Amino acid sequence: MRLVIQRVTAASVTIEGKIESSIGTGLLILVGVEQGDSEADAVWLAAKTANLRIFDDDAGVMNLSVKDVGGELLAVSQFTLTASTRKGNRPAYYRAAGHELAIPLYESYCKHLADECGKPVKKGVFGANMQVGLVNDGPVTIIIDTKLKE
Numbered sequence: 445m446r447l448v449i450q451r452v453t454a455a456s457v458t459i460e461g462k463i464e465s466s467i468g469t470g471l472l473i474l475v476g477v478e479q480g481d482s483e484a485d486a487v488w489l490a491a492k493t494a495n496l497r498i499f500d501d502d503a504g505v506m507n508l509s510v511k512d513v514g515g516e517l518l519a520v521s522q523f524t525l526t527a528s529t530r531k532g533n534r535p536a537y538y539r540a541a542g543h544e545l546a547i548p549l550y551e552s553y554c555k556h557l558a559d560e561c562g563k564p565v566k567k568g569v570f571g572a573n574m575q576v577g578l579v580n581d582g583p584v585t586i587i588i589d590t591k592l593k594e
Contacts, residue, residue: 445485445549446525446591448474451498451584455518457568458575465566470515472578475553476525477546478539478591485590486549490556498584506584511561519557520568520576521550543571 449471456466473493499508499515510517523546527535541549547570554565568574 445478445481445489445553446476446589447489447493447587448522448525449493449496449498449586449588450474450578451581453579453581455576455578457518457520457566458577459569459572464569464574465518467516467518467566469513469581471510471517472576473517473519473557474522474525474576475519475550476522477541477549478526479541479545481541481545481549481590483549483552486553487556488593489588489590490553490560492588493557494560496586498586517557517561517563517565518567519550519554519565520574521546521570546570 452467452472453469454467455472457464471493494511495509497509498506499510499513501507523537523540524535526537526540528539529535540546550570554567558565
């Protein structure tokens with residue numbers, strides 16, 4: 445699984461002109477699921493996300509987690525995070541998990557993240573054409589890939 449985590453002051457998902465989900469200060473998380481990913485990956489990523497210290501403390505040092513600051517959470521499925529760009533100029537998505545794996549792992553990640561943070565995770569709609577808006581704070585953007593955790 446691969447995440448792109450962005451510290452935001454606001455983020456939203458719009459589908460067909462209607463806002464589906466929106467948050468204030470917190471994290472916008474783009475979630476990509478690959479073939480071979482597992483429940484253990486979802487659990488590990490949820491804990492990592494919840495405890496990632498990327499919010500400023502009183503001294504202006506990134507030393508606080510989204511849990512510490514009471515931030516909101518918005519997770520959006522994004523299969524394009526699995527893109528291979530090694531050959532040519534057209535990305536290939538052969539590593540992307542099919543719906544039968546991707547949906548349960550995305551939902552599991554969201555559930556475990558909600559449990560870790562003690563608050564609901566707002567979501568996009570899996571497989572929908574979404575417009576994602578955000579105000580990246582910092583900017584702070586972190587990429588986490590479970591295949592690189594060891």
